[in-house]
Amino acid sequence: MSNVHFLREPAPVNAEHDERRRELFARAEALSTDLARRGAELDRVGAPPREEIEALRQAGLLTALHSPEIGGAGLSWIDGLRLVRIVARGESSIGQLLGYHYVNSQYVYWAAADPRQAWVLGAETVERQLYWGAAVNPRDPGLTLERRGAHYVLNGRKTFSTGAHVSDRINVNATLDGKIANFVVPTDRPGYIANDDWDNIGQRLSDSGSVEFRDFPVYGRDFIQALAEPLDPPPVQATFNTPLIQLVFVNFYLGTAQGALAAALDYVRSTTRPWVTSGVERAGDDPYILEAIGELQTNLKASVALADAAAAAVEAALSEGSSVTAEARGAAAIEAYAAKVHSTHVALDVTARVFELMGARATAGHYRFDRYWRNVRTHTLHDPVAYKAREVGDFALNGRIPPVSLYS
Numbered sequence: 001m002s003n004v005h006f007l008r009e010p011a012p013v014n015a016e017h018d019e020r021r022r023e024l025f026a027r028a029e030a031l032s033t034d035l036a037r038r039g040a041e042l043d044r045v046g047a048p049p050r051e052e053i054e055a056l057r058q059a060g061l062l063t064a065l066h067s068p069e070i071g072g073a074g075l076s077w078i079d080g081l082r083l084v085r086i087v088a089r090g091e092s093s094i095g096q097l098l099g100y101h102y103v104n105s106q107y108v109y110w111a112a113a114d115p116r117q118a119w120v121l122g123a124e125t126v127e128r129q130l131y132w133g134a135a136v137n138p139r140d141p142g143l144t145l146e147r148r149g150a151h152y153v154l155n156g157r158k159t160f161s162t163g164a165h166v167s168d169r170i171n172v173n174a175t176l177d178g179k180i181a182n183f184v185v186p187t188d189r190p191g192y193i194a195n196d197d198w199d200n201i202g203q204r205l206s207d208s209g210s211v212e213f214r215d216f217p218v219y220g221r222d223f224i225q226a227l228a229e230p231l232d233p234p235p236v237q238a239t240f241n242t243p244l245i246q247l248v249f250v251n252f253y254l255g256t257a258q259g260a261l262a263a264a265l266d267y268v269r270s271t272t273r274p275w276v277t278s279g280v281e282r283a284g285d286d287p288y289i290l291e292a293i294g295e296l297q298t299n300l301k302a303s304v305a306l307a308d309a310a311a312a313a314v315e316a317a318l319s320e321g322s323s324v325t326a327e328a329r330g331a332a333a334i335e336a337y338a339a340k341v342h343s344t345h346v347a348l349d350v351t352a353r354v355f356e357l358m359g360a361r362a363t364a365g366h367y368r369f370d371r372y373w374r375n376v377r378t379h380t381l382h383d384p385v386a387y388k389a390r391e392v393g394d395f396a397l398n399g400r401i402p403p404v405s406l407y408s
Contacts, residue, residue, distance in 0.1 A: 168188075244314060310339040337402070
């Protein structure tokens with residue numbers, strides 16, 4: 001069996017890889033266009049996005065980061081995060097779900113104690129085009145394992161579990177005899193219950209309701225790490241899920257803002273009337289509208305460049321494998337967190353100010369243009385951006401890397 005290290009490396013650049021990469025980006029663009037066309041109705045209904053996950057599956061986007069040796073496309077994290085951004089232009093929740101899947105399904109490659117187990121899970125994911133979720137929110141403990149005969153049973157409830165209804169596999173952590181257990185399980189076992197209680201103002205398609213486990217069976221083969229004491233530091237390599245998930249946030253925030261601006265520009269071209277004292281015949285010639293568009297577009301471009309640079313820094317540190325140091329990981333994470341701070345402010349600003357371009361009639365409920373702001377506002381509260389800015393400042397002033405957690 002090949003060494004699993006290849007699973008953490010992007011494919012070598014060649015004509016076949018380039019063609020597959022172009023094809024995936026084209027499919028993402030087409031999918032995003034379709035989502036944007038249906039976005040208002042999708043937001044109104046707010047149903048679990050089963051058809052949309054199937055569209056990601058059919059487009060080959062779920063396996064974009066897996067190695068070609070097991071049938072994946074071998075794209076880099078930089079490209080994977082760009083795909084998240086593209087999809088989020090059409091529908092923010094679907095961009096979020098794609099990014100979460102990338103982090104959850106790739107996590108085993110650098111966190112699993114047994115490389116062969118990661119290889120098997122990856123191969124199965126590619127062969128069956130599985131979608132991965134997680135039930136690991138550290139601020140919402142409550143999952144417990146207990147031994148029962150030759151296996152274990154999992155019980156408890158998680159208040160939030162993005163992709164609750166649509167996940168085929170989930171990463172889970174729970175307590176077992178006072179220790180922390182990490183494992184991967186399929187959601188089609190008896191005892192997994194996804195509840196329909198996600199009613200937030202935004203990310204209405206993210207399927208982020210609560211999940212319950214009632215005597216859910218867990219087997220020894222499901223564990224990906226040895227049991228750990230609650231305060232034991234994990235291997236550095238196993239902590240990259242945090243800066244990567246933060247970069248997922250960055251990119252679907254920016255994709256959402258890009259989608260909002262694109263929708264506003266279409267509206268200005270087709271519907272917005274020039275102001276009575278503007279002296280112009282077309283809203284598209286109004287100097288104040290043009291100035292505002294220029295500012296928003298410039299800020300978006302700057303934030304996208306910062307996001308791509310941060311992705312490159314995190315991927316470079318991750319590529320060091322088990323030899324990566326806490327200092328290298330921390331410095332790369334700071335790049336991600338700086339991008340998080342900037343993208344939060346830019347995305348909130350863009351999604352709010354697009355109404356200034358379009359005018360009062362654009363607030364009509366059937367357009368649901370407010371969904372862009374609602375989506376960004378809802379998710380940017382995931383963890384306080386002030387603490388991310390503090391970490392960036394502490395690193396700049398004092399050289400301190402942030403303490404490792406599922407938030408930092």
